[in-house]
Amino acid sequence: MDYNIITGKIIGAAINVHKELGPGMLENTYRHCLAYELETMGLKVRCEVPVPIVYKEVKLDCGYRIDILVEDAVVVELITVDAFNPVFEAQVLTYMRFANKHLGLLINFRTSVLKNGIKRYIF
Secondary structure: HHHHHHHHHHHHHHHHHHHOOOOOOOHEEEEEEEHHHHHHHHOEEEEEOOOOOOOEEEEOOOEEEEEEEEOOOEEEEEEEEEEEOOHHHHHHHHHHHOOOOOEEEEEEEEOOHHHHHEEEEEE
16 A cells, blocks of 8 residues: 555544544543554554664664554654654654654644644655
């Protein structure tokens, strides 16, 4: 499936979740609801996907997890914060690099209009 189609479906589903729940919930709630929406669209969804960190030849399990991985291609990180911070961008890019994925979305559900809380990253 085309990356643009996948990300379009993810963004559409996130907007539906945001319209239904509003901006005041915890990240975990949005993750479960977004995963449900994406699965009902027929997309392959995995939540809390472990991201091992490789340092030289050592593979470390440091507890890093991708919030949602869609179609084994798109990293989706969810946040519920008042404003974007560069550390969230770094987190998404790091997960993409170590998971060997080329596309990521950072979605902040704590916004009045969700489209203002979405950032797309290409690695």
